[in-house]
Amino acid sequence: MKFNTNNVLMYLIVVLSYNYQIFALEKISVSPTLQIDLNSAMEIAEKNSLQLKSSLNEFNSTNFQHTLSYFQYGPTLDASADTTWYPKRDTMNLNSDQNNDRSSSVTLKITQPISNIWKNYYNMKELEAKKDAAAYDYNFQKINSRITAAQAFLEAQQALNDFEIKKTTFENAAIQYKETSVLFETGDSSKDKVDLLLSQANKDSIEIEVSKAKIEYSSKIENLKKVLKLAEQTELSLKPLDYSFFEKQKIILKELNVLIQDSKNNRPDLKSLEKTLLASKEEIAKNTFKFFPEISAFSSYSNKETFNNEDGLNNSSNLNNSNTSxxxxxxxxxxSWSIWDGGLSLAERSSLKNKETKNKINYEEKIYAISEEVKNNYNTLKNSLQILPQLIKLSEIYADSYKLSLVKYKTGNLTASELIKSQNDLLNAKISLAKMRGDIDYNWLKLQSAIGTIPSYSNTRLIK
Structure with missing residues (x-):
């Protein structure tokens, strides 16, 4: 039997190419998986925040303007130069009064402001205040990006907790339905048709809830990726929440009045408004100099040269062939003094005064709003911490009750409806406990942001 070597070779090439394409498709379909927790989510959000990058750019711009304002105290240097050519005189007697073919001049002038030194001082102070305000805005955006990421992460984690709890409940319901079916089919008198139908309905109902929980979890994951500015193909891996930060260590918060005072001293947005108000005051002081004369000292050097009988220009024999300098x-x-400009300076000053008044009102409103924010977050966190032990105990009681109900159901001393109620009580208790733990973590971070500190588990500024 003979084999065609060329055909065999072509067959191997086709097989290898197909396998390579399949392998390549498999490699492409594999998405990167990112394991994250609450802290890493906040770090990623801070790194990828577009608002934070915009705030940093604003700070760099105002910082550069403030640096340049120092040079306005010194003199300015102006230079000018010109060259003029005079066409050849003709019968029309053009340029008859010129004896030169070309003239050139160069002038250097140094001007030192005198009265504007004080004006530039207020300009420098205004730009310094704007620079500081931009720095506080940058810190405030950093806090916002982290707390927004924390909220999205904890919502996704809560959805994961719900999904895992309901999935476990469904597995137990499926086992109960299977056992009930076996007992009913074998003629056990303790299990009738009603028990069988209720067990089946309970299993199917929980299965629907599991599907809803899975969809909700996927939706929260997509929202988390959106907040973190991650690529759509990135796969996120989260762990169910087993405990809150407060359960791992004993924490005693500072008194409310102390935290409110800390917020007034630390809040970046309040500090930004304070600096903005200062900048508006400095701008008004700078504007005052428009009503006074501007006085400057100057020194000027000039050089002027004239040229005669250049090639192609004014080659008249009656002109002297000489250059002068x-x-x-x-x-x-x-x-210089603008005595009256039609009221433009007065209108500008009125506008600046109005802006200063608005800044004062915004500053006062922000102080009140911050105090209320600290109070709300503080009280919410304190109440959650008080309820947490009760929910833990209640969840343990419902777990024990369900175990006993399950034994009584198997021995025929409990109906299916009673067992289902016990199971649902345990399910709701677990979900409430998991939600409370997530709320405690979120309220802990929200309280930190309300005080004006960077949200983090390692933050101890709120602890006695």
Whole structure:
């Protein structure tokens, strides 16, 4: 039997190419999996926040303007130069009064402001206040990006907890239905048709809840990826919440009045408004100089040269073939004063005063709003911490009750409806406990942000 070597070779090439394409598709379909927790979620959000990058750019811009304002105290240097050509004189007697073919001049002038030194001082103070306000805005955006990520992460984690709890409940319901079916089919007198139908309905109902919980979890994961600015193909892996931060260590919060005072001293958005108000005051002081004359000292050097009988220009035989050069140095004092500009300066000053008043109102409103925010977050956290032990105990009681109910159901001393009620009580208790733990973590971070500190588990500024 003979084999065609070429056909065999072509067959191997086709097989290898197909396998390579399949392998390549498998490699492409594999998405990166990112294991994250609450802290890493906040770190990623801070790193990828577009608002934070915009705030940093604003700070860099105002910082650069403030740095340049120092140079406005010194003199300015102006230079000018010009060259003029005079066409050849003709019968029309053009340029008859010119004996030169070309003239050139160069002037250098140094001007030192005198009265504007004080004006520039207020300008520098205004830009310094704006720079500081931009720095506080940057810190405030950092806090916002982290707390927004924390909220999205804890919502996704809560959805995962619900899904895992309901999935476990469904597995127990499926086992109960299977056992009930076996007992009913074998003629056990303790299990009738009603028990069988209720067990089946309970299993199917919980299965629907599991499907809903899975969809909700997927939705929260997508929202988390959106908040963290992650690629759509990135797979996130979360762990169910077993305990809150407060359960791992004993924490005693500072008194409310102390935290409110801390918020007034630390809140970046309040500090930003404070600096913005200061900038508006400095701007008004700077505007005052528009009503006074501007006085400057100057020194000027000039050089002027004239050229005769250049090639192609003014080659008249009656002109002297000579070049001249003159130099001059001068210095003095100049003054300019806009005595009346039609009320434009007054209108501008009125606008600046109005802006200052608005900044004062915004500052006062922010102080009140911050105090209320601290109070609400503090009281919510304290109440949650008080309820947490009760929910833990209640969940343990319902767990024990369900175990006993399950034994009584198997021995025929409990109906299916009673067992289902016990099971649902345990399910709701577990979900409430998991939600409370997530709320405690979120309220802990929210209280930190209300005080004006960077939200983090390692933050101890709120603890005695």
């Amino acid at each position: 003159t130099n001059g140095l001068s210095f003095g004092v100049s003054m």
